[in-house]
Amino acid sequence: MKPPSIRLLASLLLIIDLALVSAVEAQPRSVKVGVYDNEPNYLLEQDGKLSGIFGDLLNEIAQQEGWQLLPQPCDWQQCLDQLSSGKIDLLPDVAYDESRNKVFDFHTHPALLSWSQLYSSKNLNLRSILDLHERRIAVLRSSVQAQYLRELLHSFGLKADLIGVQSLTQGFELVAKGQADTVAANQRFGDVLAPSYQLHSAPIMFQPTQLFYATRKGQNGELLAAIDQHLSNWQKSPTSICCQTLQRWGGEHSAHLIPAAAWWGLAILLALLTAALGGALLLRRQVREKTQHLLDSEQRLNTILDSVEAYIYIKDVQLRYQYVNRKVCELFGLTLKQVIGKTDDEFFDLDTASNLHENDRRVLELGERVHTEEVNRSLDGGNEHTFLSIKLPLRDNHGDIYALCGISTDITAHKKNLEKINQLAFYDPLTGLPNRRLLLDRLQQALAKHARGLQQGALLFIDLDNFKYLNDTLGHDVGDQLLQQVALRLSNHVRAQDTLARLGGDEFVLMLEGLNLIPAQAVTQVEYVSNKIITALAQPYNLSGHNHVSTASVGVTLFPGDHSTVDEVLKRADLAMYQAKSAGRNAVRFFDPQMQAAVNARASLERDLRQSLEEQRFILHYQPFFNEHGQLIGAEALVRWQHPQRGLVMPGDFIPLAESTGLILPLGRLILRQACEQLVVWAADPLLSELCLAINISAKQFHHPEFVTYIRAALEKSGADPLRLILELTESQLVEDIEPLISKMSQLKAQGIRLALDDFGAGYSSLNYLKRLPLDQLKIDRSFVQDLLTEPSDAAIVRTILALGANLNLAVTAEGVETQAQYEALLQMGCRQFQGYLFAKPGPASEIARS
Numbered sequence: 001m002k003p004p005s006i007r008l009l010a011s012l013l014l015i016i017d018l019a020l021v022s023a024v025e026a027q028p029r030s031v032k033v034g035v036y037d038n039e040p041n042y043l044l045e046q047d048g049k050l051s052g053i054f055g056d057l058l059n060e061i062a063q064q065e066g067w068q069l070l071p072q073p074c075d076w077q078q079c080l081d082q083l084s085s086g087k088i089d090l091l092p093d094v095a096y097d098e099s100r101n102k103v104f105d106f107h108t109h110p111a112l113l114s115w116s117q118l119y120s121s122k123n124l125n126l127r128s129i130l131d132l133h134e135r136r137i138a139v140l141r142s143s144v145q146a147q148y149l150r151e152l153l154h155s156f157g158l159k160a161d162l163i164g165v166q167s168l169t170q171g172f173e174l175v176a177k178g179q180a181d182t183v184a185a186n187q188r189f190g191d192v193l194a195p196s197y198q199l200h201s202a203p204i205m206f207q208p209t210q211l212f213y214a215t216r217k218g219q220n221g222e223l224l225a226a227i228d229q230h231l232s233n234w235q236k237s238p239t240s241i242c243c244q245t246l247q248r249w250g251g252e253h254s255a256h257l258i259p260a261a262a263w264w265g266l267a268i269l270l271a272l273l274t275a276a277l278g279g280a281l282l283l284r285r286q287v288r289e290k291t292q293h294l295l296d297s298e299q300r301l302n303t304i305l306d307s308v309e310a311y312i313y314i315k316d317v318q319l320r321y322q323y324v325n326r327k328v329c330e331l332f333g334l335t336l337k338q339v340i341g342k343t344d345d346e347f348f349d350l351d352t353a354s355n356l357h358e359n360d361r362r363v364l365e366l367g368e369r370v371h372t373e374e375v376n377r378s379l380d381g382g383n384e385h386t387f388l389s390i391k392l393p394l395r396d397n398h399g400d401i402y403a404l405c406g407i408s409t410d411i412t413a414h415k416k417n418l419e420k421i422n423q424l425a426f427y428d429p430l431t432g433l434p435n436r437r438l439l440l441d442r443l444q445q446a447l448a449k450h451a452r453g454l455q456q457g458a459l460l461f462i463d464l465d466n467f468k469y470l471n472d473t474l475g476h477d478v479g480d481q482l483l484q485q486v487a488l489r490l491s492n493h494v495r496a497q498d499t500l501a502r503l504g505g506d507e508f509v510l511m512l513e514g515l516n517l518i519p520a521q522a523v524t525q526v527e528y529v530s531n532k533i534i535t536a537l538a539q540p541y542n543l544s545g546h547n548h549v550s551t552a553s554v555g556v557t558l559f560p561g562d563h564s565t566v567d568e569v570l571k572r573a574d575l576a577m578y579q580a581k582s583a584g585r586n587a588v589r590f591f592d593p594q595m596q597a598a599v600n601a602r603a604s605l606e607r608d609l610r611q612s613l614e615e616q617r618f619i620l621h622y623q624p625f626f627n628e629h630g631q632l633i634g635a636e637a638l639v640r641w642q643h644p645q646r647g648l649v650m651p652g653d654f655i656p657l658a659e660s661t662g663l664i665l666p667l668g669r670l671i672l673r674q675a676c677e678q679l680v681v682w683a684a685d686p687l688l689s690e691l692c693l694a695i696n697i698s699a700k701q702f703h704h705p706e707f708v709t710y711i712r713a714a715l716e717k718s719g720a721d722p723l724r725l726i727l728e729l730t731e732s733q734l735v736e737d738i739e740p741l742i743s744k745m746s747q748l749k750a751q752g753i754r755l756a757l758d759d760f761g762a763g764y765s766s767l768n769y770l771k772r773l774p775l776d777q778l779k780i781d782r783s784f785v786q787d788l789l790t791e792p793s794d795a796a797i798v799r800t801i802l803a804l805g806a807n808l809n810l811a812v813t814a815e816g817v818e819t820q821a822q823y824e825a826l827l828q829m830g831c832r833q834f835q836g837y838l839f840a841k842p843g844p845a846s847e848i849a850r851s
Ligand code: C2E
Pocket: 623, 637, 638, 639, 650, 651, 652, 655, 671, 695, 696, 697, 698, 758, 759, 782, 815, 816, 817, 818, 835, 836, 837, 838, 842
């Protein structure tokens, strides 16, 4: 049950409603209606009355509503314009669409459903939308159809010529005249008109539309409300005026007057269309996305190419740049646009450009993949860079080369570093000459080349004379200056194919190649070069203002010799150089085979010496010495080598080698130890406890910084009495700086050790020098004793030495006394100590007791 108040309200509203209706009836409403020719939907009869489906229905409504209809003839476009400007109030037969809905109002229930269809001559045989490609289609200008068709064609990717017509009749006329292939019309109108133009409907239906009466936006809403009300009432009844009208104009039965089959067809077509449209849209979106993606990719690729620290470019077959990345632009100082189309001739100097062209042509013409170093100089030839370039051909679908793609990396800095490293590894930093390593390498190559006997070469070992003296007196800086100047002078005598190297210190090596094949001629050539070198190096030098004269000794060997190896060749030249030194320096000497034999012997001796040292194959023999009364006062220890094959080897055969190889140091320690042990043995023997023991000390031993310490340690360790020990030194080892020498000798003397000068008279000691040394004893060299009786000069020397000894308070021993006559002569001259075969030969310790 509704509450009474609601019922009351409803009655009140009904009353108001009725009142309003009666008010409208009271003042007849004049309605301006646009009318154009669209039979059977809508048309103006000759008598000025509206007609057609829309016309008839409107007439009926107007009559019931009491409207006075004022038809305003216009063509389609004019009608639309007039409706939107308000010149007419109502326009029938308007298809609904979104854009129209913005300027017009429509009622709710569609008055008529319709669709568009194409009409053409039978011959044309249009079967589907695809057959519209490149056809001329007449269509109402500004119509929904025109818009729809345009989009439809576009989404199928079809091109067709849409001919805008003022009226559908005009469209049909154009087709009939052959000026258009087909005409789009709403189906109702088309079916009426087509037969009279001998056209027929093609099975291309599109755009099902709902047709309405329309008014200007926001105005005449009451007209639409009334229309809606009548239409909805009529559509409920199959016998209504509405249905009668439709039957009269088109013979349809249903309310919407569209056959069910057509609706199905339409629906399917619509679905297909939507699908096609959707598909097309999807396709378009995909294309758009793909394009965007490609653009993005291209963008990304460009970003990558531009941020790569390499020069990337594409050149066409005419060698013109088609693409370059940022680095290339920077290199040329130009924009991409300025570079494109240009060739390398415009950026590089002539040589560079022609080299680049050559490489490019290998790629473009021969299809090669070129991987090469390119040295590029700018146009003015000034700016030089080295690139590592890789160039590849680009081919089209047929495999034809249409361009090349290149990537070049600037390796200038890398190259320079390599050069630096190379310089450090293979060159002497002081003189800039090749070092030992490079020389050995080149010598190796030369030997390989010369081994085939096609060429002859020579190795010159150049050693500066007395360089150490210069270095020690004027300092290393001056020494370095001399080496640099020597290098410069030597370089002036070197041909391109020769190698001049500095081995280190003051040693240089010159390797000459391509000498005459006849050895005698080759020797002449080398002699010529060597002498020139000797002469050049002997010219005075200016070293920081000091005038300096230096000479050099040169040793030469020719190669290849028998089984030459790098080592051998170097050794031979070295050996020859020593020969030159022995020959008084400032000389050239050639290596000869006897020298080689000596070298070989020396080498095997050195091996044996080392081996024997390990095996302690060295013993001491002792040669006693006596006073003027014939009493035994001591003995000299003389080393012997018990060689496994050669038996007892005398010191003269191995001491020099031990000295030059440094083996004298371990050997000296061995001797010192044995000597100390012998002293201890004697000390325990009452008959021998007073004996002194002299041991020979080599220069290398004596100058060893630890010499004093070592002697002390040996004495302490053995328990030998230092007062019984005499160290025999030779003059030659005492030519060093005198102050440290005196200090060293004093330290030994402070322990009670005595010092003797061996082989005295053979050297060149100055008296002054001798006076300052803390010596105890002089030993007259054997050679003077030997010829004492036959050579008056030797006798004079012996006398002088004896006088010197007396003067300086030094004991003097004559050694090598072999005859009684010598002994007596010496005694007479005032000599008080004697050693020699006359008394005893060196022998094992056991023999001493019997002396
Ligand atoms: P040196 O120091 O002048 O030794 C004396 C050399 O003269 C010894 O030769 C000895 O055998 C020899 N001799 C001695 N009396 C006579 C003689 O009446 N007539 C002749 N013709 N010769 C005589 P040895 O033993 O062959 O030694 C040679 C040299 O070897 C030594 O000359 C010495 O300089 C060196 N030497 C020997 N033993 C050692 C050692 O233990 N250490 C060092 N550094 N050198 C040594």
